[in-house]
Amino acid sequence: MIVVEDLHKSFGNVEILKGISTVFDKGKTNLIIGQSGSGKTVFLKSLLGLHTPDQGKIIYDGKVYSELNDDEKRNLRQEMGMVFQGSALFDSMNVEENVMFPLKMFTHKEYDEMKERVDFVLKRVNLKNAHTKYPAELSGGMQKRVAIARAIVNNPKYLFCDEPNSGLDPKTAILIDNLIQEITKEYDITTVINTHDMNSVMEIGEKIIFLKDGHKEWEGTNNEIFKTNNEAVTNFVYSSDLFKKVRQMYIEERN
Numbered sequence: 001m002i003v004v005e006d007l008h009k010s011f012g013n014v015e016i017l018k019g020i021s022t023v024f025d026k027g028k029t030n031l032i033i034g035q036s037g038s039g040k041t042v043f044l045k046s047l048l049g050l051h052t053p054d055q056g057k058i059i060y061d062g063k064v065y066s067e068l069n070d071d072e073k074r075n076l077r078q079e080m081g082m083v084f085q086g087s088a089l090f091d092s093m094n095v096e097e098n099v100m101f102p103l104k105m106f107t108h109k110e111y112d113e114m115k116e117r118v119d120f121v122l123k124r125v126n127l128k129n130a131h132t133k134y135p136a137e138l139s140g141g142m143q144k145r146v147a148i149a150r151a152i153v154n155n156p157k158y159l160f161c162d163e164p165n166s167g168l169d170p171k172t173a174i175l176i177d178n179l180i181q182e183i184t185k186e187y188d189i190t191t192v193i194n195t196h197d198m199n200s201v202m203e204i205g206e207k208i209i210f211l212k213d214g215h216k217e218w219e220g221t222n223n224e225i226f227k228t229n230n231e232a233v234t235n236f237v238y239s240s241d242l243f244k245k246v247r248q249m250y251i252e253e254r255n
């Protein structure tokens with residue numbers, strides 16, 4: 001579980017995060033949504049420890065980040081997995097080497113043990129016979145699977161995903177969303193996903209926080225987002241007429 005208390009972050013004189021408080025539960029897919037420039041990436045980077053907040057606290061299962069010493073911070077970072085936008089695989093490494101990379105960096109495991117773990121996670125993301133392939137030889141969906149395998153290879157307690165569906169067709173995007181949700185539940189991970197994808201919001205939005213201009217404007221579940229009367233949220237989520245009609249039909253059906 002990650003608890004965020006009154007998080008503020010400025011760059012120069014410009015305040016980007018203006019006092020965000022929320023809770024991200026374990027075993028759940030938590031989504032951050034909001035318009036471009038609303039502060040989602042700055043927020044996600046703050047959760048990763050890449051930005052130091054000016055004010056407020058981030059608490060990881062009882063550990064207040066700002067109160068940890070350097071070793072404790074390093075240990076905590078090793079409990080975090082990250083799926084970057086565009087997968088960010090190493091082009092010069094094959095799939096097995098990409099996935100093994102965090103184990104080589106952060107553990108002292110023998111090769112056989114690392115290989116066993118790599119085989120396990122690649123199987124878990126349904127990638128078989130891809131060990132010796134290079135990223136350029138893989139489809140976008142397969143690259144995402146490799147990125148997810150790499151993010152979970154070190155058994156993270158926290159998984160952060162930045163636009164995991166960018167560049168994928170809608171069907172593959174749903175498969176990737178479902179895979180992230182399954183893994184989150186299976187290994188009881190606290191997962192936080194930064195997304196623009198409204199399909200993701202509807203499919204896996206167990207908890208959604210909507211940022212607007214650096215504030216938390218709204219939070220709730222995918223069921224609640226259908227019913228909310230918050231204008232900023234409805235304008236954002238139902239920006240197309242088609243979505244507005246679907247929402248109207250849903251509300252009428254429920255009444």
Ligand SMILES: Nc1ncnc2c1ncn2[C@@H]1O[C@H](COP(=O)(O)OP(=O)(O)OP(=O)(O)O)[C@@H](O)[C@H]1O
Nearest residue numbers: 011012016034035036037038039040041042043196
């Ligand atoms: N390192 C930085 N230095 C100065 N300003 C920054 C820095 N990082 C982000 N910003 C500013 O913070 C604001 C929020 O940016 P952020 O990248 O968090 O938006 P976002 O909601 O993730 O947008 P998008 O959906 O387009 O990725 C922007 O105005 C951006 O210019």
